[in-house]
Amino acid sequence: MNTITRIAIFGSGNGTNAQRIAEYFASDSGVEITTIVSNKKDAYILQRAKNLGIPCTCFSRKDFLETDNVLNYLKERNIDYVVLAGFLWLVPQNLLAAFPSRIINIHPALLPKYGGKGMYGEHVHEAVIANGETQSGITIHFVDEHYDKGTNIFQATCEVLPDDTPESLAQKIHKLEYEHFPRVIEQVVKQNKL
Ligand code: GAR
Secondary structure: OOOOEEEEEEEOOOOHHHHHHHHHHOOOOOEEEEEEEEOOOOOHHHHHHHHHOOOEEEOOHHHHHHOOHHHHHHHHOOOOEEEEOOOOOOOOHHHHHHOOOOEEEEEOOOOOOOOOOOOOHHHHHHHHHHOOOOEEEEEEEEOOOOOOOOOEEEEEEEEOOOOOOHHHHHHHHHHHHHHHHHHHHHHHHHHOOO
């Protein structure tokens, strides 16, 4: 039996969550961040992977959407879970079918509000502030074929103050993400092992 849970992290940007997750599990012999995958060859997440000594790679849009190249890459590495940490493309059907309830996303708002195509990173925080919300937060959820629509696993909230800017709100959201995302991933993978 496979006693190590192998996780692939997908990301398109800076990769601070990926780094936080990798550091969290570094001392856990039961969970391995086996690879970090990006869709952008110049994304800083790939540099972070190299700094952390984690294998990493980049796939093109064609690889993702028109081939089994990504699926085969994950299968060859016996990946159990895919974690989306700032990954901006819709996950294709071949991956959804291969990883049922095993693809986890984090979204920087309280879904179902402020989700959907184009709602990522600072765009989310700008919309939250423009609408005068007094609360925002994070949602960790399983991924399905729609943007930001799968079953919720966990939410946490923070206040939006009148003087908050998209940047200051992003900082609050990141703090929540770093605090909860690794812990929630751990709960999901360990519960499924019981
Ligand atoms: C995170 O805030 C994450 O919630 C968000 O992108 C940021 C990535 O930051 N994801 C989305 O907006 C997905 N719709 P990071 O690259 O520094 O971890």
